[in-house]
Structures are given as structure tokens and as C-alpha cells.
Amino acid sequence: MQHLERARASIGGGVTSGLRSVLQPQPLSFTSGRGSRLFDVDGNEYVDYVLGWGPVILGHAHPAVTDAVTAQVPRGQLFGGIHPGERIAAEKLLSAVPAFERVLWSNTGTEAIQVAIRLARAATGRNLIVKTSGAYHGWHDSVLLSYRGHRGGHEPVLATRGQNPRSVDDVRVVEFNDREDLAEFFGAHGQEVAAVLLDPVLSNTGVIAPDPDYLRDLRSTCDAHGALLVFDEVITGFRVALGGAVELYGTIPDLAVYAKALGNGFSVAAVAGRADVVDLVEQGCAHSGTYNGNALAMAAVSATLTELSRPGVHEQLWQTAGTLAEGLRRTFRDRRVRAHVHHLGPIVQVLPGVTDAVSPREFEGLDWSVWDRWSRRLSQAGLFLLPNGRMFLSTAHSSADIDVTLNAFGALDPDLLRG
Numbered sequence: 001m002q003h004l005e006r007a008r009a010s011i012g013g014g015v016t017s018g019l020r021s022v023l024q025p026q027p028l029s030f031t032s033g034r035g036s037r038l039f040d041v042d043g044n045e046y047v048d049y050v051l052g053w054g055p056v057i058l059g060h061a062h063p064a065v066t067d068a069v070t071a072q073v074p075r076g077q078l079f080g081g082i083h084p085g086e087r088i089a090a091e092k093l094l095s096a097v098p099a100f101e102r103v104l105w106s107n108t109g110t111e112a113i114q115v116a117i118r119l120a121r122a123a124t125g126r127n128l129i130v131k132t133s134g135a136y137h138g139w140h141d142s143v144l145l146s147y148r149g150h151r152g153g154h155e156p157v158l159a160t161r162g163q164n165p166r167s168v169d170d171v172r173v174v175e176f177n178d179r180e181d182l183a184e185f186f187g188a189h190g191q192e193v194a195a196v197l198l199d200p201v202l203s204n205t206g207v208i209a210p211d212p213d214y215l216r217d218l219r220s221t222c223d224a225h226g227a228l229l230v231f232d233e234v235i236t237g238f239r240v241a242l243g244g245a246v247e248l249y250g251t252i253p254d255l256a257v258y259a260k261a262l263g264n265g266f267s268v269a270a271v272a273g274r275a276d277v278v279d280l281v282e283q284g285c286a287h288s289g290t291y292n293g294n295a296l297a298m299a300a301v302s303a304t305l306t307e308l309s310r311p312g313v314h315e316q317l318w319q320t321a322g323t324l325a326e327g328l329r330r331t332f333r334d335r336r337v338r339a340h341v342h343h344l345g346p347i348v349q350v351l352p353g354v355t356d357a358v359s360p361r362e363f364e365g366l367d368w369s370v371w372d373r374w375s376r377r378l379s380q381a382g383l384f385l386l387p388n389g390r391m392f393l394s395t396a397h398s399s400a401d402i403d404v405t406l407n408a409f410g411a412l413d414p415d416l417l418r419g
Contacts, residue, residue: 004029028384033060035396038384046384047401049348049391054235057261057346058307059396065264068303069296078294085298092305093262093272097243099252102278104271105293109234109259110138112269113197115287116255117142120195120228122285123254123277128192130185130227131156132176134205134360137197137232141167147204148364154185176202176360177211182221190225198253200245203235206363207342207349207390215251222254228277231256234269238262238308239317240345248345261308266300267291313395317346320402321393324348327406335410337417350389373416374409381408 004027029041036059038048051057058065072085090103106112117129129143133150137143141164145156154172158165172189175181186193196218202208222229230253237244237258246252255273262268271278281287291297307313325343328350332339340351340358351358352370368388375385383405385391 028379035059035061036394036398036401044382046379046382047397047404048384049393049405050384050386051392051394052265053260053386054239054392055260055263056265057239057392057394058264058304059394060265062264062303062307062396064307065266065300065303068299069266072295072299075295077296078291083293083295083298085295085302086293089293089298089301089305090270092302092309093258093270096238096305096309097246097256097272099243099246100256100272101275102273104278104281104287105298106269106271106289107267107291107297108138109232109257109269110140111289112234112257112259112271113137113143113232114140115271116230116257116273117195117197118287119255119271119273119277119280119285120230122280122283123228124194124226126192126194126227127170128189128194129171130174130193130196131171132198132202132360133173134176134202134363135197135199135232136204137199138234142170143197145171146173150361176208177214179211179214179217182214182217186221186225190221190227193222193225193227195228195230195254196222197230197232199232199235200249200251201236201240201344202360203347204390205360206351206358207344207347208357208360208363209344210245210249212249212251215249219251219253228255229253233257234259235347236345238305239347241314242308262304263297263300264304266297268297268301307395314345317393317395318343320397320399321346321348323399324391324393324402324405327402328409331406331409332417335414335417346393348391348393350391352389374412377412377416378408381411383408 030038031041032039036048038046086105093103094100104115106115121127133146136147144159147159149157156168156171156173174185200210219229231245233244233256238261241247254277255271257271259269321343325341325348328341338353338355340354340356342349353367371389378385
């Protein structure tokens with residue numbers, strides 16, 4: 001706690017991203033990471049299921065990524081012009097997602113979402129963006145809407161103090177996986193829609209998989225009304241499959257946004273998609289950024305995608321997550337604890353107090369104080385966990401890590417487990 005209090009003397013809130021403040025038992029201060037493990041300032045070691053909130057898919061300090069970036073450092077970081085690394089990285093991305101033809105580089109998922117929205121508006125001449133309730137698309141005023149607190153209808157809900165109240169004017173909300181709601185909205189407003197912005201897996205609100213019929217309807221509905229379909233694959237990209245949700249579900253959007261796993265912890269993001277849409281940047285649609293495509297990020301991207309492209313990598317990720325999910329289900333069942341566990345690729349979701357998957361609104365209404373109490377005790381046992389029951393796995397997580405994790409859950413006091 002002393003490290004957090006000292007940080008508060010110079011850093012607003014003591015953390016450099018607001019969500020870190022809710023980590024249990026408090027935001028921990030780390031000195032290093034290696035593979036699946038983190039080490040804090042007091043010398044404690046943790047099995048890491050936070051992974052930097054998702055990016056570190058190969059594990060901390062992966063040798064291939066470290067070597068690639070280290071080799072680039074003495075050659076320069078930022079040139080203010082083009083360099084071979086950005087082209088090589090773009091070619092690797094397009095090879096991973098061959099449905100796409102062009103890439104634009106950016107630095108964070110939030111930035112890249114804004115690029116995609118601008119492209120969609122330029123391509124259609126329309127302004128309205130449609131998103132689903134419970135979906136997070138970054139912290140920008142224009143999209144931080146109805147992530148939490150949505151109570152039905154198509155009008156969005158503001159999320160933070162200081163948010164421009166007119167942000168709601170250009171966005172409407174539909175329910176995830178609800179084909180009737182989609183049809184109703186487009187029947188009334190389809191000719192106004194520039195794009196539907198969709199997290200194809202509701203990654204931040206229960207890891208809810210899409211109904212394949214919903215994705216097909218969404219694609220055909222956008223086509224019928226001249227709107228673009230934009231996937232937010234900031235979390236799913238290169239994680240649930242090499243080609244992300246596009247590969248896993250077979251629905252091809254017009255644009256997709258990537259970040260997190262793209263650079264194994266380096267700050268990088270991308271918009272990929274149709275050439276005729278992306279090439280609007282040559283026809284008056286502004287796209288800029290001092291750090292876009294910087295040499296260190298591009299070296300990290302190329303190395304990360306090379307590793308993720310190796311045969312069997314994603315099969316291993318699914319298998320390891322499946323082993324953890326099944327072990328947790330067995331632990332809860334044996335201890336007579338009401339909790340549901342599922343996984344989608346290397347993302348495991350624990351839902352305390354229920355025995356089945358939930359809707360986005362039900363997810364928000366769960367008693368997450370139960371998970372917080374578990375997390376505080378599990379931190380003492382050497383597990384670093386996210387809020388709200390989500391656990392990210394990397395290629396570095398081993399069977400030994402899974403054993404440590406299941407033993408820690410199994411050792412929790414029965415009364416604590418039952419909330």
C-alpha cells in the first residue's frame with residue numbers, strides 16, 4: 001500500500017489507467033515479468049491472469065519479441081518517414097487475416113476505433129454509429145456509451161463525469177445477439193447508419209459468444225442499407241484464432257480494429273479492411289499520428305505475429321484455457337459453490353452466484369463483491385486476477401501454472417467460496 005500512496009503524490013489517482021485502481025486487494029507494484037509470472041516490489045511471485053489487461057499473449061519478456069525490439073533500438077525508433085518495418089508488419093497482419101487488403105497503423109485501440117469511425121462516415125456520407133449495449137470501445141466520449149447502465153431502448157447512456165452530453169446524438173444502441181431488435185432499428189433508421197461497431201465477442205461483459213445467425217443477419221442488414229460493418233477485435237484479434245473472430249466465425253466486416261495481442265505489450269493498434277475504404281485516407285479523410293508505425297512497435301508486431309503463426313499455437317491456447325475452466329468447474333461443483341465457468345479461446349470467464357451463462361444486463365447485476373473477496377485471498381496465494389471474473393491466458397501458461405491456480409481456488413475457505 002505504501003507504494004500506491006507514494007505514487008498518489010505525483011500521479012493522479014496513483015495509477016496511469018483508471019481501471020487499475022479497482023484491482024484487488026489494491027493496485028500492486030511490479031518490478032518485472034517473465035513468461036506467465038510477475039514479481040512485485042516486495043519479492044512476491046504471481047501467476048499472471050491479467051497480462052497487462054490482455055496484450056501479453058506470448059508471456060512477459062518473450063525472447064523473440066525482446067530480441068526483435070532490442071535489435072531495432074540502436075538503429076532508431078522514430079523516423080518521421082516510411083520504413084521497411086511498417087510494411088513488413090502490415091504484410092504479416094494481412095497474411096493472418098487474408099480477407100483484408102489494407103492496414104493503417106495507430107497506437108491504441110481507442111485511437112484506432114476513432115479512425116475506423118471516420119473512415120465509415122467518409123465512405124457512406126452518413127453520421128450515425130450503432131453499437132451494442134455492454135460493449136466497450138475505448139474511453140473516447142464518442143463511444144463510451146451504454147457500456148454499463150443501459151436499461152433498454154436505443155438511446156445511449158453516458159458513462160463518465162466530464163463527458164460531452166452531445167456524444168449521445170450520433171450513436172444508437174441495440175442489444176447484442178438480438179436479431180429482432182436489429183431488424184426493428186434498421187427498419188426505422190437504416191438509411192441513416194454509417195456503421196455498426198461490434199465487439200464480435202462481448203469481451204468485457206461476460207465473454208459472450210455471438211449467435212452465428214446474428215452475425216449473418218448483421219452482415220446482410222448492413223449490406224442492404226449501405227452501412228459498413230466494423231469489428232472491434234481489440235481483444236479477440238489474434239487471440240481466439242490467428243485471424244481472430246473473422247476466422248473463427250466466418251463473417252467478414254468491412255473494417256476491423258486490432259490492438260492488445262498485436263504487439264505482446266507494446267503500444268500499437270491497427271485498422272484493417274477493404275482497400276476502397278481504407279484508401280480514403282488518400283482522398284481527404286485525415287489519418288495521422290506522430291508515433292504511428294514507429295520502428296519499435298513494428299518490430300514487436302512482426303515478432304509477435306511470427307510466433308502466433310506457428311502451427312498449433314492457438315490449439316494450445318484453447319486447450320490450456322479449457323483445462324483451467326474444467327478444473328474450476330470441478331472445484332466449484334465439489335465444494336457446492338454456485339458459479340458458472342466458460343471460456344472462449346484463452347479467455348476464461350467465472351460468473352459467481354449463477355449456474356449458467358448470463359445476458360449483458362444480468363452480468364452487470366451479479367454480486368461481484370464475491371469475486372473481489374476471492375481475489376483478495378487468491379492474491380495472497382500468488383494469483384494476479386482481473387475484476388469481474390475474467391482471466392487471460394498466454395502461450396507461456398503451463399500445466400504447472402494451472403495446477404497452482406486450481407490448488408489455490410481449492411484451498412479457499414468454503415464459507416468464503418460460497419460468498
